[in-house]
Amino acid sequence: RKEVEQDPGPFNVPEGATVAFNCTYSNSASQSFFWYRQDCRKEPKLLMSVYSSGNEDGRFTAQLNRASQYISLLIRDSKLSDSATYLCVVPRGGYQKVTFGIGTKLQVIP
Amino acid sequence: DADVTQTPRNRITKTGKRIMLECSQTKGHDRMYWYRQDPGLGLRLIYYSFDVKDINKGEISDGYSVSRQAQAKFSLSLESAIPNQTALYFCATSDSAGAREQYFGPGTRLTVT
Numbered sequence: 001r002k003e004v005e006q007d008p009g010p011f012n013v014p015e016g017a018t019v020a021f022n023c024t025y026s027n028s029a030s031q032s033f034f035w036y037r038q039d040c041r042k043e044p045k046l047l048m049s050v051y052s053s054g055n056e057d058g059r060f061t062a063q064l065n066r067a068s069q070y071i072s073l074l075i076r077d078s079k080l081s082d083s084a085t086y087l088c089v090v091p092r093g094g095y096q097k098v099t100f101g102i103g104t105k106l107q108v109i110p
Numbered sequence: 111d112a113d114v115t116q117t118p119r120n121r122i123t124k125t126g127k128r129i130m131l132e133c134s135q136t137k138g139h140d141r142m143y144w145y146r147q148d149p150g151l152g153l154r155l156i157y158y159s160f161d162v163k164d165i166n167k168g169e170i171s172d173g174y175s176v177s178r179q180a181q182a183k184f185s186l187s188l189e190s191a192i193p194n195q196t197a198l199y200f201c202a203t204s205d206s207a208g209a210r211e212q213y214f215g216p217g218t219r220l221t222v223t
Contacts, residue, residue: 044153102151102152
């Protein structure tokens with residue numbers, strides 16, 4: 001299994017829809033995780049952290065499933081402005097480095 | 111002003127040329143990173159530095175070198191550019207409290223012909 005795996009998509013969804021992405025990881029020792037958002041040809045920016053208890057920020061919910069070693073990102077009531085690539089990030093090496101997934105591309109359609 | 115800046119933003123160079131990409135940050139962070147991003151491969155770590163005297167290779171350091179001139183400056187050099195080094199290069203910083211949020215510069219789009 002790769003360190004971090006994501007479905008590259010694209011996920012094409014209509015405005016107002018709910019969409020979810022998963023990201024699987026191989027290192028069972030990883031403790032905390034992150035979702036970043038990257039707009040086309042721009043730098044990645046932190047969207048939210050993922051804790052054991054999950055994390056919710058407005059329309060965005062991140063969950064961790066340790067038993068199956070994946071994290072998820074749920075976006076409710078999708079907006080056109082949510083169109084971007086979502087990168088899953090997993091720490092490694094005692095938190096000294098991280099591994100980025102290849103990203104899942106979301107396109108929200110009017 | 112941006113917290114992490116990169117120069118140049120775009121560069122076209124020829125095979126065999128030496129080129130330097132520069133990164134500066136005003137966040138006061140100790141940790142700095144250089145990544146490259148290629149379609150379908152995601153972000154890959156080239157080098158990272160946890161302070162001025164600490165330089166470490168990432169998973170794809172061959173053909174690259176770095177210099178940490180000061181806490182705020184971290185430069186990436188391509189000793190002899192080759193076409194497969196054509197990519198989008200990002201500099202990033204983070205504080206020393208583990209692998210917390212990384213702040214990225216706007217990127218340098220490098221094309222080697």
